[in-house]
Amino acid sequence: MAASRYRRFLKLCEEWPLDNTKWGWDLGAFLRERVAQAFREGESTQISDPETCDQIYDSLARINSNFYRYKYPRLRDTSFTEVTVEECRMVLATDSLTQMEEAKKGLWKKLKEKFSQKNTEEGSK
Template sequence: MAALHYHCFLKLCEEWPVDKTKRGRDLGTYLQKRVAQAFWEGENTQVAEPEACNQMYQSLAQLHLNYYKHKYHCPRDTSFSGLSMKEYKLILSIGTLEEFQEMDKSVWQKLQEKFTPMRPEEKHKAWAWVLS
């Protein structure tokens, strides 16, 4: 039975798209990591709660197949903000988020980063120099 669960989750992970613009924040990548943790023994992993495992698989499969998108069809491809899906993908990409974080930094933080040594041993020397 555990082998069946394992193969179902593996198939789902293979089919789930991975968005390269969201390194480390993508649902497909997260799903792959969680399946690897849960089935760390592969087919030999013992599933403690098979019903909960089945329910989790069914829920993820419905999300993957856009079950709710088709069941509750929305006539427009926008949201409350009026932005399209393409615009949301651009905003949520890693590059844009890094630009926003850079804009939010104060002048003092930017100066600190510019003059802060990169290696840990240099940090100790810099603090010793400042304190002396």
């Protein structure tokens, strides 16, 4: 029985899209890691709580199939801020977030980091 659960989770991982713009915090990559941890022994892994495992699978499968998107359709594809889906993806990309973090830093922090990096480089020579 654990073998069929393992195969279902593997199929779900294959279907779940990876977002290469979100390094380190992509849901698809996280899902793959957790499945690998939970099923370390592959098909021979013993499941301690099969009901919970099935519930988790069913929930993830509903999210992946856009069940709730079709059950509760939206009138428009924007939020209250009038930001489109593509604009949200662009803002939430890891590159954009790191640029925003850099912009948030004050002048003092930027100078401090710059000179601390130079000092460590000179000390290592």
